[in-house]
Amino acid sequence: MAEEKESLFSKNNLKLLTGPLSSSNPITVQVLGICSALAVTAKVESAIVMALAVTIVVGVANMAISLLRNTIPNRIRIIVQLLVVATLVIMVDQILKAFSYGVSKQLSVYVGLIITNCIVMGRMEAFGLANKPWPSLLDGLGNGLGYGMILVIIAVVRELFGAGTITLPGIGELQIIPQGLYECGYENNGFFLMPPMALIIVAVIIWIQRSRNKDLIKK
Amino acid sequence: MKAIENWIQKTKPNFEKGGKYEKWLPIYESFETFLHVPGNVTLKGSHVRDAIDLKRALIIVIFALVPALLFGMYNVGSLYYTSIGQDYTMWCALGYGFLKVLPLIVVSYVVGLGIEFTFCYIRGHEISEGYLVSGLIIPMIVPVDIPLWELAIAVAFAVIIGKEAFGGTGMNIVNPALLARAFLFFAYPGNMSGSSVWVHSSDVATVDGFSGETILGQLNAGTPVDAIHSVGANSQLSVCDLFVGNYAGCVGETSVIAILIGAVILLYTGIASYRIMLSVFAGGFLMGLAMNAIAPEGNMVMNFPAFQHLLIGGFAFGAVFMATDPVTAAQTNVGKWIYGFLIGAFAILIRCLNPAYPEGMMLAILLMNVFAPLIDHMVVQANIKRRLKRAKVTNA
Numbered sequence: 328m329a330e331e332k333e334s335l336f337s338k339n340n341l342k343l344l345t346g347p348l349s350s351s352n353p354i355t356v357q358v359l360g361i362c363s364a365l366a367v368t369a370k371v372e373s374a375i376v377m378a379l380a381v382t383i384v385v386g387v388a389n390m391a392i393s394l395l396r397n398t399i400p401n402r403i404r405i406i407v408q409l410l411v412v413a414t415l416v417i418m419v420d421q422i423l424k425a426f427s428y429g430v431s432k433q434l435s436v437y438v439g440l441i442i443t444n445c446i447v448m449g450r451m452e453a454f455g456l457a458n459k460p461w462p463s464l465l466d467g468l469g470n471g472l473g474y475g476m477i478l479v480i481i482a483v484v485r486e487l488f489g490a491g492t493i494t495l496p497g498i499g500e501l502q503i504i505p506q507g508l509y510e511c512g513y514e515n516n517g518f519f520l521m522p523p524m525a526l527i528i529v530a531v532i533i534w535i536q537r538s539r540n541k542d543l544i545k546k
Numbered sequence: 547m548k549a550i551e552n553w554i555q556k557t558k559p560n561f562e563k564g565g566k567y568e569k570w571l572p573i574y575e576s577f578e579t580f581l582h583v584p585g586n587v588t589l590k591g592s593h594v595r596d597a598i599d600l601k602r603a604l605i606i607v608i609f610a611l612v613p614a615l616l617f618g619m620y621n622v623g624s625l626y627y628t629s630i631g632q633d634y635t636m637w638c639a640l641g642y643g644f645l646k647v648l649p650l651i652v653v654s655y656v657v658g659l660g661i662e663f664t665f666c667y668i669r670g671h672e673i674s675e676g677y678l679v680s681g682l683i684i685p686m687i688v689p690v691d692i693p694l695w696e697l698a699i700a701v702a703f704a705v706i707i708g709k710e711a712f713g714g715t716g717m718n719i720v721n722p723a724l725l726a727r728a729f730l731f732f733a734y735p736g737n738m739s740g741s742s743v744w745v746h747s748s749d750v751a752t753v754d755g756f757s758g759e760t761i762l763g764q765l766n767a768g769t770p771v772d773a774i775h776s777v778g779a780n781s782q783l784s785v786c787d788l789f790v791g792n793y794a795g796c797v798g799e800t801s802v803i804a805i806l807i808g809a810v811i812l813l814y815t816g817i818a819s820y821r822i823m824l825s826v827f828a829g830g831f832l833m834g835l836a837m838n839a840i841a842p843e844g845n846m847v848m849n850f851p852a853f854q855h856l857l858i859g860g861f862a863f864g865a866v867f868m869a870t871d872p873v874t875a876a877q878t879n880v881g882k883w884i885y886g887f888l889i890g891a892f893a894i895l896i897r898c899l900n901p902a903y904p905e906g907m908m909l910a911i912l913l914m915n916v917f918a919p920l921i922d923h924m925v926v927q928a929n930i931k932r933r934l935k936r937a938k939v940t941n942a
Binding site: 512514516517518519521527530531534 | 693695696699707711729732733734735736737
């Protein structure tokens with residue numbers, strides 16, 4: 328069978344990478360991975376680290392499952408997927424503990440809970456099991472980035488209004504809201520540091536996205 | 547009157563379809579209907595029309611709020627003059643309070659109506675006046691010294707997230723006024739609780755023996771039940787004083803008498819449901835009795851007499867003006883009894899068992915707002931089941 332050779336970054340492949348950033352975003356359109364979006368977004372630093380961890384896990388796991396897809400018996404595919412994800416998550420967890428213990432402490436149980444992040448299992452079931460390794464890798468990375476993008480947006484809003492700072496990995500806490508404003512009577516909004524506010528921000532992002540992209544409403 | 551009518555006749559075509567200012571029709575219409583009951587004729591369906599429309603109904607609620615608002619203004623001035631140890635006349639106190647409360651009202655209306663008008667303009671909806679009442683209630687349920695910009699943010703949050711996101715007036719799930727208060731409570735707790743926010747303070751030093759603590763705050767701090775007091779030294783409050791309401795609290799919530807005048811207006815005109823009002827008080831009273839029965843020695847909130855629980859804090863105000871909000875309350879008659887009873891019971895329960903939230907009324911009403919549709923569903927389903935059963939018996 329002379330299959331037409333597709334270039335590595337053809338239009339179709341690139342779409343796998345960029346689609347999840349907008350019209351098929353895992354959080355705002357597929358509504359997956361909400362729990363961690365509420366839990367780790369009080370500080371930008373933890374959101375960025377979480378986003379990277381999930382991106383790596385989804386990408387690599389998706390590719391691994393795709394490589395194994397012809398040898399996995401259908402009946403036990405979930406357990407094989409879990410095994411792959413668990414291995415990767417433990418590796419990420421150990422690396423975090425070794426190289427940035429502070430962040431690992433902050434993320435606490437949520438690194439381990441990447442295993443249960445619906446995005447990971449969802450992509451393997453929906454994509455990795457049926458596609459070739461390279462598109463699977465791109466699809467995984469794309470979804471991870473789409474998830475991470477929303478996470479970082481939420482975290483920036485929450486930390487900026489809740490604490491007046493932005494904490495970046497490797498740089499530390501930056502005071503964004505000037506001290507002069509506090510002297511004029513400005514106060515940090517404590518509500519933004521509570522998880523319910525993350526849910527409301529997600530809702531607002533969904534609202535904005537759907538009013539800009541009407542196609543999403545009819546689904 | 548005639549002149550206004552003529553003017554409307556003349557300018558209206560400009561705003562109708564094809565007119566010069568077609569886009570501004572919603573805003574134009576809202577002012578037109580504000581002045582006149584529109585002469586629309588029903589073309590199909592039910593032909594029963596009542597002269598009372600949404601606008602008229604809301605204006606009645608505003609009238610009902612006025613006594614509590616006026617007393618709130620007087621109270622603000624009176625407590626302020628007491629706190630600095632100065633003699634005052636009634637008009638003096640009222641005037642001072644008016645100047646302190648007016649900015650809150652202006653900010654609430656400007657921000658809230660501004661957002662509502664913008665949304666209606668974008669969506670091309672007719673503007674409905676749902677915000678007129680919320681806009682007056684919000685300044686009455688916050689401490690007088692709340693910073694205006696914080697109030698503005700809370701109002702914007704309540705109107706956008708609480709109301710417009712659900713589709714505007716009549717579609718909201720929770721009461722927007724309470725949502726604004728809840729937002730302030732969680733966002734800026736320092737300005738919404740404690741002993742220093744309830745009485746307007748200035749640079750003038752306060753007199754000896756002054757305490758700006760609310761009654762619930764005093765009880766939580768362990769003040770004996772018979773020693774609750776207003777802000778000045780030696781100002782113990784009798785049950786009668788609790789009715790009058792000259793003590794520290796949110797602007798409009800303290801005077802039970804003024805609130806009851808409002809309640810009479812609302813009940814007489816049929817705007818508010820007597821079922822909800824009665825059952826809120828009943829629920830609060832029974833829960834208060836239960837708390838009295840199990841109260842350990844030394845817990846002043848639980849030992850506080852059940853009847854007096856209904857007079858302090860925001861209980862009466864919430865029961866009369868906010869639990870009865872027809873949009874967010876239960877719709878079925880049985881549902882209204884259940885809904886109101888649970889609000890009263892939860893309010894006292896939160897008050898007594900969770901010292902982190904000194905006032906439970908806000909959270910109780912918000913919680914039951916969310917459950918109101920479920921209560922209605924249960925009532926309707928139970929009714930269907932009962933009637934089906936009856937039908938079976940007669941058939942057999």
